Amino acid sequence: MFLIKLALFVLIVFGLNVVVKLLLKKVLKIEKEKNSFFSYNHINNLHRKIDWGIRITSIITITITNILVIVENYPNxxxxxxxxxxxxxYPVRAFFERKYSQNPKQxxxxxxxxxxxxLAIVIVIQFNLFITQ
Structure with missing residues (x-):
C-alpha cells in the first residue's frame, strides 16, 4: 500500500509540475530551453562551484541528520x-538563471x-501521508 501511495503522490506532483510549467511558458512567452534529461546545466563557472558547495553541504547535512535519527531516535x-x-x-539556480542566462525568464x-x-513536502509532513502502521 505504501508504494502505491508513493507512486500516486509522485505522479500527481510530477503532473502538476508539468502543467504549471506549460501554463507559465504559454502565458509569459518563455522560450523552450534544450536540456538533457539527466544532466545539470550550469550557467557559468561560479554557478558550478556554488552548486557543488551546496551538494557537499547537503551530503554533510544528510549524514548528520541520519546519525541523529539513529542515535537520538528523531525520525521527524x-x-x-x-x-x-x-x-x-532552487533559489541559487534561479538567481543564476535570472542574472547570467541568455534566457532570464527561465x-x-x-x-x-x-x-x-x-509544497509537496509540506503536504507530506502536515498530513502524515506516508506513515506506515
Whole structure:
C-alpha cells in the first residue's frame, strides 16, 4: 500500500509540475530551453562551484541528520532534509538563471518547480501521508 501511495503522490506532483510549467511558458512567452534529461546545466563557472558547495553541504547535512535519527531516535528530522536541500538549490539556480542566462525568464520556471516541490513536502509532513502502521 505504501508504494502505491508513493507512486500516486509522485505522479500527481510530477503532473502538476508539468502543467504549471506549460501554463507559465504559454502565458509569459518563455522560450523552450534544450536540456538533457539527466544532466545539470550550469550557467557559468561560479554557478558550478556554488552548486557543488551546496551538494557537499547537503551530503554533510544528510549524514548528520541520519546519525541523529539513529542515535537520538528523531525520525521527524528526516523530513527536514529535502526542505533544506531544495531551499538551497532552487533559489541559487534561479538567481543564476535570472542574472547570467541568455534566457532570464527561465528563472520563473525554476522557482515554480521549487515551490511545487516544497509544497509537496509540506503536504507530506502536515498530513502524515506516508506513515506506515
Amino acid at each position: 528530522y528526516l523530513l527536514l532534509i529535502p526542505i533544506f536541500c531544495l531551499g538551497l538549490d 528563472y520563473i520556471l525554476t522557482l515554480s518547480e521549487g515551490v511545487i516541490m516544497l
